[in-house]
Amino acid sequence: xxxxxxxxxxxxxxxxxxxxxxxxxxxxxxxxxxxxxxxxxxxxxxxxxxxxxxxxxxxxxxxxxxxxxxxxxxxxxxxxxxxxxxxxxxxxxxxxxxxxxxxxxxx
Amino acid sequence: xxxxxxxxxxxxxxxxxxxxxxxxxxxxxxxxxxxxxxxxxxxxxxxxxxxxxxxxxxxxxxxxxxxxxxxxxxxxxxxxxxxxxxxxxxxxxxxxxxxxxxxxxxxxxxxxxxxxxxxxxxxxxxxxxxxxxxxxxxxxxxxxxxxxxx
Numbered sequence: 380x381x382x383x384x385x386x387x388x389x390x391x392x393x394x395x396x397x398x399x400x401x402x403x404x405x406x407x408x409x410x411x412x413x414x415x416x417x418x419x420x421x422x423x424x425x426x427x428x429x430x431x432x433x434x435x436x437x438x439x440x441x442x443x444x445x446x447x448x449x450x451x452x453x454x455x456x457x458x459x460x461x462x463x464x465x466x467x468x469x470x471x472x473x474x475x476x477x478x479x480x481x482x483x484x485x486x
Numbered sequence: 487x488x489x490x491x492x493x494x495x496x497x498x499x500x501x502x503x504x505x506x507x508x509x510x511x512x513x514x515x516x517x518x519x520x521x522x523x524x525x526x527x528x529x530x531x532x533x534x535x536x537x538x539x540x541x542x543x544x545x546x547x548x549x550x551x552x553x554x555x556x557x558x559x560x561x562x563x564x565x566x567x568x569x570x571x572x573x574x575x576x577x578x579x580x581x582x583x584x585x586x587x588x589x590x591x592x593x594x595x596x597x598x599x600x601x602x603x604x605x606x607x608x609x610x611x612x613x614x615x616x617x618x619x620x621x622x623x624x625x626x627x628x629x630x631x632x633x634x635x636x
Contacts, residue, residue, distance in 0.1 A: 466497050466603060466606070467497050467499075470497060470499050470601060470603060471499065473523060473524050474499055474501055474599075474601070476522070476523035476524075477503075477510075477513060477523040477524075478501070478503055479523070480513055480519065480522050480523045481503060481505045481509065481510065481513060484509070484512075484513070484519070
């Protein structure tokens with residue numbers, strides 16, 4: 380099952396997780412070690428945040444040798460965008476205008 | 487709604503308006519009338535007609551929607567494709583490869599209008615894969631939203 384917008388939102392509401400995710404978006408694939416160097420928190424803490432990002436569908440990981448590599452899955456952000464809400468508002472507005480127009484024109 | 491991208495989704499709007507189908511059909515298919523309520527256009531009122539809607543440019547989108555009429559059955563049913571937008575745009579103005587279908591049904595005292603805009607879905611989500619400039623805006627919004635929530 381895909382994560383819903385609430386899960387993605389809660390996951391990224393944490394500043395540390397958000398900065399890890401941003402770093403992965405910016406730098407491409409990174410090892411836990413590389414991420415820890417930037418994060419100013421312990422490696423287990425970084426791993427824990429990465430696990431949360433993974434379960435929210437925001438990162439992928441793979442093992443290579445003894446290292447675990449992470450990369451951002453930007454597509455994981457998609458639940459945050461309410462396409463139907465945005466275009467629904469557009470069409471509601473246009474149908475209001477259509478109704479006004481029909482009142483104005485004859486037959 | 488929890489997952490807008492799991493499958494192709496559509497927007498459906500239905501309204502009853504106190505006008506005959508023929509009159510509403512004109513508003514849907516005459517270029518100058520369409521411009522008054524929907525967008526600037528060069529609507530070509532025939533099956534297979536190709537035309538463009540022109541909206542205000544937004545971000546990487548030049549504001550053009552390319553359309554082709556795939557059903558033209560006066561005064562009952564009108565279908566056109568709706569393609570445009572930019573993959574870098576999130577939300578409104580994003581890349582769409584979609585379809586708009588109008589159905590007019592006579593009812594007592596007027597016409598039932600049904601509009602279905604379909605084709606929102608995985609292809610929109612795929613925009614994120616190639617996007618480099620768009621995601622910070624989402625994160626920015628998140629930050630504002632979480633600040634509001636305390």
